[in-house]
Amino acid sequence: MRSGSNNSQSAIDFVVQLWQQHQGAISRTLLANEADPEARQDLKQDIFLALHQSAARLQAAELPRAYLFRIMHNVTVDHIARAQRHKWQPLDDETQQQMLQDCPSAEVAEKQQSQQLMQAVRRLSPANRQVMLLAMEDLDAPEIAEILQISHGAVRVRLNRAKTELMEIMQHGR
Template identity: 35%
Template sequence: MKTDMPAAALAPSPTRAESAMPLATPDIEAVLREHGPMLARIAGSYESEAARRDDLLQEISLAVWKALASWRGDASLRTFLARVAHNRAIDHLAREQRARGDELHDEHADPDANPFQHAQAHQRRKDLLAAVRALPLGQRQVVVLALEGFSQREIGDTLKLEENTVTQRLSRARRQLNEWLGDAT
């Protein structure tokens, strides 16, 4: 019998038990290789001092390692990791309870920029990061994820917020950042 249906349509649909099977736990080394830069930037948005930032990144990495087995795939791995990182950073802040304003070193400087342009760009990043750190926690979280390229829906999933709440927080944060930084943003 010949049919025009694609082979995938003829395959039996998975049973309830097969579709509920847990996902294989991703390899921690591969996860940290792929998502480590994002996790480091999240840590950097909470800690300005290099040693404390490194400690926070280690805490985040350990939390990711422990949490990977519980990832069920109902959110993307990236969203899941960002949630773990933000939760760990919030715990870290609660313990530290100090505000710091040291600079964050950017390891991705443009090698083609002249020294003056490099210094200006570095200062803009430093000012933006200091301003982001000064935002209230709820606004800071949505801004950091937006800067990481998360959609508003992904931000909502990560922080367990309604998309409308994310939009409001981003709008308020942008207004505040524009007020603090002027045309530099």
């Protein structure tokens, strides 16, 4: 029984290590999808719980990073669906600006650019937003296809549409 316990602990340690390695991506996903700090904390806990519950499968996955993003994506989609049923408010510009100001490691120019980009990304259609967020995390088309469970061609089409929509938003403030 002890070896089963060790395997379980090893899988949990793997999840914790993966969580720490991708903490920036997780934080950006949380910020891009949830305005309310308390709801964002709930989403973070839901993601970690889902990762914990999938620890053994995650550790055994051929592409653990892609599997991590799939879990984050699925939990976030469920969270957004619940939020729409409860009509939670999107992140307002003032709150976003305050959150960026509270980030001690970023320079002012980076904060402003990040804020503008996140505001524009938040305005993307849901399908375009999800593919753009994954691309912004340096995931390639095959990884995105695996996470979203769509074809590579569909990923390329969505990325092109997302880039076009994002450029329009950035240029015209749509």
